[in-house]
Amino acid sequence: MAAKLGIxxxxxxxxxxxxxxxxxxxxxxxxxxxxxxxxxxxxxxxAVRLGAGAEGLRLLRENGVEELVxxxxxxxxxxxxxxxxxxxxxxxxxxxxxxLGDDGLxxxxxxxxxxxxxxxxxVHNILESLLAPEGPLGAVAPDEQARADIERxxxxxxxxxxxxVGQAVVVQQGIVLGLEAAEGTDALIERAGRLQGAGPGxxxxxxxxxxxxxxxxxxxxxVATVDACARxxxxxxxxxxxxxLVIDRAAVSAAADGAxxxxxxxxxx
Amino acid sequence: MAAKLGIxxxxxxxxxxxxxxxxxxxxxxxxxxxxxxxxxxxxxxxAVRLGAGAEGLRLLRENGVEELVxxxxxxxxxxxxxxxxxxxxxxxxxxxxxxLGDDGLxxxxxxxxxxxxxxxxxVHNILESLLAPEGPLGAVAPDEQARADIERxxxxxxxxxxxxVGQAVVVQQGIVLGLEAAEGTDALIERAGRLQGAGPGxxxxxxxxxxxxxxxxxxxxxVATVDACARxxxxxxxxxxxxxLVIDRAAVSAAADGAxxxxxxxxxx
Numbered sequence: 001m002a003a004k005l006g007i008x009x010x011x012x013x014x015x016x017x018x019x020x021x022x023x024x025x026x027x028x029x030x031x032x033x034x035x036x037x038x039x040x041x042x043x044x045x046x047a048v049r050l051g052a053g054a055e056g057l058r059l060l061r062e063n064g065v066e067e068l069v070x071x072x073x074x075x076x077x078x079x080x081x082x083x084x085x086x087x088x089x090x091x092x093x094x095x096x097x098x099x100l101g102d103d104g105l106x107x108x109x110x111x112x113x114x115x116x117x118x119x120x121x122x123v124h125n126i127l128e129s130l131l132a133p134e135g136p137l138g139a140v141a142p143d144e145q146a147r148a149d150i151e152r153x154x155x156x157x158x159x160x161x162x163x164x165v166g167q168a169v170v171v172q173q174g175i176v177l178g179l180e181a182a183e184g185t186d187a188l189i190e191r192a193g194r195l196q197g198a199g200p201g202x203x204x205x206x207x208x209x210x211x212x213x214x215x216x217x218x219x220x221x222x223v224a225t226v227d228a229c230a231r232x233x234x235x236x237x238x239x240x241x242x243x244x245l246v247i248d249r250a251a252v253s254a255a256a257d258g259a260x261x262x263x264x265x266x267x268x269x
Numbered sequence: 270m271a272a273k274l275g276i277x278x279x280x281x282x283x284x285x286x287x288x289x290x291x292x293x294x295x296x297x298x299x300x301x302x303x304x305x306x307x308x309x310x311x312x313x314x315x316a317v318r319l320g321a322g323a324e325g326l327r328l329l330r331e332n333g334v335e336e337l338v339x340x341x342x343x344x345x346x347x348x349x350x351x352x353x354x355x356x357x358x359x360x361x362x363x364x365x366x367x368x369l370g371d372d373g374l375x376x377x378x379x380x381x382x383x384x385x386x387x388x389x390x391x392v393h394n395i396l397e398s399l400l401a402p403e404g405p406l407g408a409v410a411p412d413e414q415a416r417a418d419i420e421r422x423x424x425x426x427x428x429x430x431x432x433x434v435g436q437a438v439v440v441q442q443g444i445v446l447g448l449e450a451a452e453g454t455d456a457l458i459e460r461a462g463r464l465q466g467a468g469p470g471x472x473x474x475x476x477x478x479x480x481x482x483x484x485x486x487x488x489x490x491x492v493a494t495v496d497a498c499a500r501x502x503x504x505x506x507x508x509x510x511x512x513x514l515v516i517d518r519a520a521v522s523a524a525a526d527g528a529x530x531x532x533x534x535x536x537x538x
Contacts (some may be wrong), residue, residue, distance in 0.1 A: 078466035161430040191452060
């Protein structure tokens, strides 16, 4: 039997999918629910606030965790809301407080857990089938205009990623309607939908960062993303094949077909 | 007397300031009001839609315009809403439709007017006093945390500018709260305000693009920007000295002092 898996659970349904997969495989888990996480039922779990580093490590050890996975996005805290304990403060003393604002923070946290003796794996190591394949997931494929918008979106998303901000961009006919920062993808989709001009609608592009740590916070798409795009009258979604997670591919494909949207995995450069 | 100035008027109060300055200097003007422009009273003017290139050129020539200035932002149109006439279509045939989504469009339009025999100047050539000076405009200066946030904001804004998107970023304690795309700065400020975490508030940073054409759409700050930041509980505004316009410096300074905000011009690299 595989070693007990510690799940650092952020928001959204990804943590629940990881729990389900472990349950199906008979693998024991312990869930450390971070702020914003749904309450996992039927499995051993505890909640910690983000700044409570010492308590988090103690809980993981006491519950026999050897391998760890981070699942689901966590909103970046300000230092004031973080209230770091001595253990978290020690980490920030080393990596610098600037990291707070960056997804570099996640890489730093992964290194910190490894220094503490944990193995850290990616969600895609637990649930390989979640990785986005290349090509359209459903029946609709992007047309020429949409492909041009995807190209432009990837270019902008990579520029953002290079300074460690955001993952998502909405482009309509070459016009960048919206960029994601702290508001999250759903708010971006809703806003960009309202800003659309006449003609073919916008495309949501979610891209990994150049040199992205795949064990941390890969771009994720699920049925909720498709539904949000449909409500906002966007035309489709592009993600990078092998560098994004699709939660429940069959359901995403069916939702996309139902709404007449494309969801396409494009080759990362 | 200086030649008649043609003013291509976008939204906001900048076109009105240019009209006032010309009136004060006894310089004749002709205003071509683009979509979103306020109706200029008391001066010769006409309205054209963006795609009506031939009509715009005819109006400028018939009204004896030799020198042109672009003042105030213009929302990028989609091709479908642009409905280009033969003259606009000719331009796009040369520069490519992709330019529609970019501020590269403004540079292309400037070149196009020059090919047609007009001199194109920048707002700062008409109203040099509008250019942001270095240092704080009012009584409040950014503290160490705010200066770090300004640095981070400039870094991100430049990365965005390098792919020809947006000009504004809001940063709080190293966390990028929001990025501007098509929604405009006021919507960005309002959204970022709601996303703020505990502790010292966010800073609005507006930066020019690397290699920015200074005759087109320089980042602009006015009393309305200060008021919006105050309402959103941001701490201040940073712009690049010599690469941004401050509309009514005394009023901006007074508004900032009244709200306890800083407005600071920082050295462009």
